[in-house]
Amino acid sequence: MQVVLTCFKSMTWIISNKNSSSSSKIAVINMKLQDYGKGPLGETEVQFRVTRVTLEPMLRSMTYISQQLNAPVNRVAIINLRVCKLGS
Template structure:
């Protein structure tokens, strides 16, 4: 059996926060723990998700989560294909394993990110609606 890195943590920041939902992106940062290296090594993967790319990612992760509900399935392997301008092929691949709990936490984060990406800009001031009518 192949031992793959495990997801250690996931953080993100929103970019173009004050932009329209179509232009907003979330920059995701995954920290992976690799136990095959001695001492155990840690690597980082960064990528961006827009509203368009987040939807299929969420669907796939929700499906994987369902598969992990089966007692026989203890861990799932996630394989991310990333468009990468720094490689000659134009894409890179990241594989790591997750447990049901870890994936659940990822899904909650992704759902929150989706909300943030979907939110339209709040109007700065809308005094007309707040004033009591005389």
């Protein structure tokens, strides 16, 4: 049995202001993911909209992942994201 994981390909981001208030700022993060099980064209784009409140815990987790990847026995980080759709 062969398992093919989706891999991170690229990321872009912008800061969006709904109005002049700093509390209304959101980061819009666009990620491209490559699924090699679907051939060279198996690319998916995912967009996240995060506020500072939701971004800070994510960055702490990413820092921890980075530290774990520095260990000689760890070679791959598998990150499970739970996506919440607005209105759900």
